Amino acid sequence: MRIMIVDDHPITRDGLRSALSTSSEIEIVGEATNGEEAVELAREVKPEVVFMDVRMPGMGGLEATKLIHEDNPDTKIILFTVEESRAAIHEAIRAGVSGYLLKDVSATELIQAARLALEGKAVIHPTLTRAFIEEVQYVEQRPDTPLSRRESQILQKVAYGATTKEVAHDLGISAHTVKTHLERIFEKLGANDRAQAVAIALRRGLVD
Numbered sequence: 001m002r003i004m005i006v007d008d009h010p011i012t013r014d015g016l017r018s019a020l021s022t023s024s025e026i027e028i029v030g031e032a033t034n035g036e037e038a039v040e041l042a043r044e045v046k047p048e049v050v051f052m053d054v055r056m057p058g059m060g061g062l063e064a065t066k067l068i069h070e071d072n073p074d075t076k077i078i079l080f081t082v083e084e085s086r087a088a089i090h091e092a093i094r095a096g097v098s099g100y101l102l103k104d105v106s107a108t109e110l111i112q113a114a115r116l117a118l119e120g121k122a123v124i125h126p127t128l129t130r131a132f133i134e135e136v137q138y139v140e141q142r143p144d145t146p147l148s149r150r151e152s153q154i155l156q157k158v159a160y161g162a163t164t165k166e167v168a169h170d171l172g173i174s175a176h177t178v179k180t181h182l183e184r185i186f187e188k189l190g191a192n193d194r195a196q197a198v199a200i201a202l203r204r205g206l207v208d
Helices: 010-020 033-045 061-071 086-095 107-118 126-141 147-158 163-173 173-190 194-204
Strands: 002-006 025-032 049-052 078-081 098-101
Touching: 002 010, 002 033, 010 107, 025 033, 025 098, 033 049, 033 061, 049 061, 049 107, 061 078, 061 086, 078 107, 078 147, 098 107, 147 163, 147 173, 147 194, 163 173
Parallel strands: 002 025, 002 049, 049 078, 078 098
Antiparallel strands: none
16 A cells, blocks of 8 residues: 655654554555645655645645545545544545544554555544534535625635724624624634634635
């Protein structure tokens, strides 16, 4: 199995490399420290499975996953992270990952995860199974709700860094109304906060 490791922490990369190297069926073909490096390296070494961190400086794991899949849809990407929020799971599903593991798994579990991914089977950390099932059902049942014109205006200004007060002043509405709109925007996009809402909106082309 041709494996690539992507994580910005050297200690985590060392741990992953050591754990995966215990299996004679695994070949570590490359390591990257962020999403940009991962995309370029994947084009060069063509890994079968990528163990990818979610939060990294610059391009994160989810965006890198989408770009790697554009180059090679057959590459299996397993998120390996400490992030276990509902929003993170939502984005992972949308990105089309092959698995989602927390960083407390054993070497045996990592190797088995790579095997299962290559067999086309989903690999989910045991503590996240219920959350994944619920999120898949939520995504399938909820249609993509378009933002209203006012919500789009507010999100665009937030994307440019405007505060609640600045948005309220620019649009001639109260700060309370802006907050209410933001809550609705978060709900529609499946985001927990402004930064995540902007990130999702950028990926979907909802803001410039």
